[in-house]
Amino acid sequence: MSENGGARSGPGFWQVLVGPGKAFAEIVAEPSFLKPGLILCGLNVLAGIVLIRKIQAVTAWLLTNNPAQLPPEQLEQTLAIAPKAAAVASVASAAAAPWVVWLVIAALLKLYAVFSTRETPFKTLFTVAVYGYLPVFLGGVVKTALLLSAPVENFYRVSLSLAAFSPAQGGFLYFFLSQCNPFTWWGLILWGIGGAAAMKTRPGGPIAYLFALWAAGALLTATLAAIKTPAGMM
Numbered sequence: 001m002s003e004n005g006g007a008r009s010g011p012g013f014w015q016v017l018v019g020p021g022k023a024f025a026e027i028v029a030e031p032s033f034l035k036p037g038l039i040l041c042g043l044n045v046l047a048g049i050v051l052i053r054k055i056q057a058v059t060a061w062l063l064t065n066n067p068a069q070l071p072p073e074q075l076e077q078t079l080a081i082a083p084k085a086a087a088v089a090s091v092a093s094a095a096a097a098p099w100v101v102w103l104v105i106a107a108l109l110k111l112y113a114v115f116s117t118r119e120t121p122f123k124t125l126f127t128v129a130v131y132g133y134l135p136v137f138l139g140g141v142v143k144t145a146l147l148l149s150a151p152v153e154n155f156y157r158v159s160l161s162l163a164a165f166s167p168a169q170g171g172f173l174y175f176f177l178s179q180c181n182p183f184t185w186w187g188l189i190l191w192g193i194g195g196a197a198a199m200k201t202r203p204g205g206p207i208a209y210l211f212a213l214w215a216a217g218a219l220l221t222a223t224l225a226a227i228k229t230p231a232g233m234m
Helices: 013-018 020-029 034-050 052-064 072-115 122-132 134-149 152-157 172-177 182-199 204-228
Strands: none
Touching (some): 013 020, 013 122, 020 182, 034 052, 034 072, 034 134, 072 122, 072 182, 072 204, 122 134, 134 182, 172 204, 182 204
């Protein structure tokens, strides 16, 4: 009921995961994004804080094992600043990233609504974007646990994508599989279901639309990465 996106009584996160059709029908009937958005953002920041020591250790390891080694006095100064700066940047990113994702998803759903001539308030679509983010958040929690247990030298190799099962470490297929994250796909499905509830249409259209955009982005990213990475670099 709150016009500014304040607190509301409605389905919880668990209901969205196990019964998205019914949950989103209730959510779009009385959209409110502030409370769930702040909860998810706060939890995301907490995960970023948990990783602070690991990120500092990884940053220090990268600096000391850089082939283009800095002079000793410059390395000492850099080691005193860079790990802390990397940790602060990581936490700041954890706070900002969800809001950017929600804004992009809401804008994409709004574009679909415009072209399908279905009047849908942006606030409603933004609320859908917040709740549909749950699988992405859960994927982040799983990845955080894996990162905490990973050796510093393997920190940036930890992935929840299908590339983790690829024997190759480079090439177009590897980079494409790097975009194939089941948690992302789950999120796309929820966003499609929620968008359909908001637009009062069948979910097949919005889901196919979001997956088509994801596929186009994944193909472009994989192509550019394969071009920029010479053979034998991985």
